[in-house]
Amino acid sequence: ASYCASTAVYLSAHQSIGVPQPLIVFGTEEQKQKFLPRFATGSISAFALTEPDVGSDPAKMTTKAEPTPDGKHFIINGEKLWCTNGIRADxxxxxxxxxxxxxxxxxxQQITAFIVERSMGGVENVHRCEFMGLKGIQNGLLRFNNVKVPVENIIGGEGQGLKIALTTLNTGRLTMPAAVTGASKYCLQSVIEWSNERVQWGSKIGKHEAVASKIAAMTSTIFAMESVSEIASVMADKKETDIRLEAAMAKLATTEASWKIVDGAVQIRGGRGYETARSLKARGEKPWAVERVMRDARINTIIEGTSQIMRLFIAREAMDMHVRNIMSVIGPRVSFFKRIGNFFKAFAFYAVWYPKQYLPGSTVPEGVPSRLMTHFKFIGCNAKKLARHLFHAMMIYQTNLEGKQHLLAKLVNVGTDLFSMSCALSRAVYLHQQNPSDDGALELADLFCLQARGRIRKQFSGLFFNRDKFVYKVAQNALEGKYRWLESDIF
Known part of the structure; x- marks a missing residue:
């Protein structure tokens, strides 16, 4: 992943979201015995969910599977777009x-997951898609023409497709942090080498503050990214908790941070960052493929759920407890007497819960070095502040809150930074305990947390007093053609 993103995507699509993962989690013993050995002998798998007119809302998919009269098979018809490995998958x-x-x-509506073999016939490769980056992947538009699939190939039972898709995407999202961290390390390596070699105005460029500050931010951020990736992966491996929220935050935090790191690497390397590796090699320079990394990296905030969708998903997960409490009172199907009972239950709950959000945060764990203590305290206090503001937002906007996407994004950004800080601090403490003479991890965690704290304060300050309405108004004016004159002189 550090050098070739196409290889990382190929493997992820094959084993993280392809057939093996949903089969391991939801498949029958017979299905596992039949299909899993084939992946050890060269078979390639894929995951077909997205359609030409259906992206982040799979409930609107149009691909149909109709049962045969004897009930032994389903006939699948439809198209699937951007199916990675789909062109080659069997x-x-x-x-x-x-x-x-x-x-x-x-x-x-029922959405069902089927294991489809190309040998069944009727699977057509309509088009191999070409992209800005990831030139090595086999991604395309597939058409299913009367594909006859036995009922034994249904994973998890009829109507379980969305559950399987969402669970599978958790694993897929966890491959993203590992992959983008690898690419970010490659960029950092190229930048450090260049900054130690290149001399400008009598000094190596790494000695100039403008470059040094970028290198420091890149280094500390990569430490936090790796910490997020490792801790989220450990949580997934333990299989003790539902990690939907952690997987989404890990994907969001690391892909957005990685894009800034890649952009910084191109900026520091200048023309040699923009020039292709092939061209650099042809004229005798070291062929750092930073330009290719940038093209490959641009997809990371789009695939496995765009950053915007991730923020909405995280916000919904965070609000779930409050939504359940509120809907038990105002839900249209709740009887009058039950509504009264639920109201008093909710009142009793919030009479205890809400005041607690103003109490001091949790105590700092034992063994934490003094330089990191303030960060642990900051997380505890601001986690409660986040809970309060989320609750306030729900009370102010109620059913309209989902439309306040800027507000939700700011709240999610705070939560994601707090999560990243927790991971970075936990890993730094662990590494320091393993080797007390090396304070490198403490320095990196300290710097990352200091920068994250600045971002968190900025997000909080703009929650309820901002220019969001004006921004939205300008956007709508642009869509309606009010500023069309801006486009008048282009060819």
């Missing part, structure tokens, strides 16, 4: 709509 997970089921007197 086994893939395909999400499709199956006939709706009646639940409480109303039809409920």
């Amino acid at each position: 086994i893939m997970v395909v999400m499709a709509q199956t006939p709706a089921k009646i639940v409480h007197g109303k039809p409920r």
